[in-house]
Amino acid sequence: MDKEQLAIARLQDAARLSEHRYKKPLMVTYSGGKDSQVLVALAERAGINFEVVNSHTTADAPETVYFIREQFKAMEERGIKCSIVMPQYKDKPVSMWTLIPQKLMPPTRLVRYCCAVLKENTGRDRFIATGVRWAESTNRKKNRGTMEFSHRDKEKRIILMGDNDEKRQLFETCNLKGKMTVNPIVDWSDDDVWDYTHSEHLPINPLYCEGQKRVGCIGCPMAGRGGQTA
Secondary structure (H helix, E strand, O other): OOHHHHHHHHHHHHHHHHHHHHOOOEEEEOOOOHHHHHHHHHHHHHOOOEEEEEEOOOOEOHHHHHHHHHHHHHHHHOOOEEEEEOOEEOOEEOOHHHHHHHHOOOOOOOOOHHHHHHOOOOOOOOEEEOOOOHHHOHHHHHHOOOEEEOOOOHHHOEEEOOOOOOOHHHHHHOOOOOOEEEOOOOOOOHHHHHHHHHHOOOOOOHHHHOOOOEOOEOOOOOOEOOEOOO
């Protein structure tokens, strides 16, 4: 099975489990980056029931914000439900710029509270699909899987590193409440993503055309010389 078909199969499995466990469609997360664009295209090709959600970080580049709006309009015209989630902290609306004074320090490589507050709360008690890939970092290679069950208790977390993982039955029959995640393109390289983008003529965030290798929050502490993180 090639990578496209394998990714589609993962999405179909996740969509089935989402409907069964949560009685809701699979939630596809969308950041406006290349991985998100490929993820949506694969979900459409998979023929599944899904919706698309963007976590508005309040720190994205203007080009990315405009690109997301354009893509959501196009998706909605194709019949895809899209929504933008605004961040909250302690049950109150927040932005990056009001969060920093509350934390008494800007985010750093070691203390990245920004992601936890501005992005990772989306999809709580839902089954979500992300564009996370092992090629992005050593940490993701070690700690992310094809499917994941998140839980506050580390002993109850489940991470499937392969499609025939021995934990598969445990994952599918788990009755605990929490967020489940599928990473359909987790084993794709950068070249795989760009090859698929070009072969399928997918829209591209204009920041890539300006030389950025990755797009995301302005001033992200994890960004290298190649640009913002995705």
